[in-house]
Amino acid sequence: MESILQVKNLNISFNTYAGEVKAIRGVNFDLKKGETLAIVGESGSGKSVTTKSIMQLLPKSNSEIKQGSEILFDGKNLVELSDKEMEKVRGKDISMIFQDPMTSLNPTMKIGKQIAEPLIKHQSFSRKQAMDRALELLKLVGLPQPETRIHQYPHQFSGGQRQRIVIAVALACNPKVLIADEPTTALDVTIQAQILDLMKNLQKKIDTSIIFITHDLGVVANVADRVAVMYGGKIVEVGTVDEIFYNPQHPYTWGLISSMPSIDADDDELFVIPGSPPDLLNPPKGDAFALRNRYAMTIDLEEEPPMFKVSDTHYAATWLLHPDAPEVEPPLAVQKRQHKFRGNNHTEGDVF
Incomplete structure (x- = not known):
């Protein structure tokens, strides 16, 4: 399958x-x-910073994308584009839905105008065409009474309705990447x-590619094709x-999966990954997870591991995963999942 976006x-x-x-x-x-x-991990692991760099939304005052970094989209390295060039990409070809819809919407503008704005800017729609399309989008995202509510302000909607409006704004120009x-x-x-459910259905309708940031593995199981x-x-x-x-292989992934509540659990205790994430002012010499990893070996403290291939995907x-590494048993919750995987006796939707 062809890649639409590559981060290298x-x-x-x-700078702090x-x-x-x-x-x-x-x-x-x-x-x-x-x-x-889906990109998953604890808070502070770098998920949001990575995706904001794709949109070039990091603060210019104290952030720096290092030389040699590449974000390849549509034949261009987005890292090298000027602010004016990025304005043509942002909202048109690549859109973003943020965590809090109230901070994404302008409280002084009616929602119809906010949805219409990118259509006027990027697609050269007339005001009437843009408002007609805004109404279609509100119907598409399932907002009740769209003909009336298109003339209302963000504070007049519930949190779930506001998120639907934000999705409508993001999808206005049929972006290639969301x-x-x-x-x-x-x-x-x-x-x-x-x-x-709305996002899954909309993806099929407009044929867009999605990067989904979350720390909730239950969400990942419902929406993702691949996981990083x-x-x-x-x-x-x-x-x-x-x-x-x-069939997770990294001890950190084992920890994330084991810390999820399960109706099949044999005890009342929830697994917790000990320790704290590394201080990235002074990144560790070897594997960043070594000090929290009960399976850590001497080499983990000295040398960063490469990406080992488990399968083609x-x-x-x-x-x-090194051929000379000792065999270890992952946590019981992971062993149960691996048994299901090898026996191929799981069905879609039975992840949790």
Whole structure:
């Protein structure tokens, strides 16, 4: 399948009073046409910084995308584009849905005008054409009474309705890539499920590719085709959703999966990954996860692991995959999933 977006050797630093924070350190991934790629990890792992760099939304005052970084889209390296050139890409070819819809919408503008704005700017629609299309989009995202509500302000809507409006704004120009940065975190579980279903249905209708940022593995299981696991500013494992959930290879992924509540759990205790994420003012010498990893070997403290190939679609950066590494048993929750995977006796939707 053809890649629509490629991120190569992405390195991003922030200049702070304490020194240089190396927030993103050599990130590589691609996004295929028509797929949903989920990027998961704890807060501070680099998920949002990575995707904001694609949109060139990082603050110019203290952020720096290092030389040699490439974000390839439509034959161009987005890192090299000027602000004016990026304005033609942002909102038209690549759109973003943020976590809090209220901060994404202008409280002083009626929602119809906010949806129409990118159509007038990027598609040269007349005002009437843009408003007609805005009404179509409100119907598409399932907003009730769109003919009346198109003339209302953001504060007149509930949180779930506002997120639908934000999705309508993002989809106005039929973008090739849609970045969703934890778009359901601020919503209750019922509305969250509705928004996720909406996004899946809309993706089929407009044939867009989605990067979905989240820390909620349950959400990932419902929306993703492939998953990239981030830790300490790096991608430590990538694979299909089945490979990551049923046959994870990195100890950090083991920890994330084991810490999810399960109705099959034999005890009342929830697994917790010990320790804290690394200090990226002074990134560790070897594997960034080594100090939190109960399976860590001496080499983990001395040398950073490469990406080892597990299958044609599955890679993980852990020394446990080296031919000379000892065999270890992952946590029981992971073993159960691996047994399902090898027996191929799981069905879609039974991840949790």
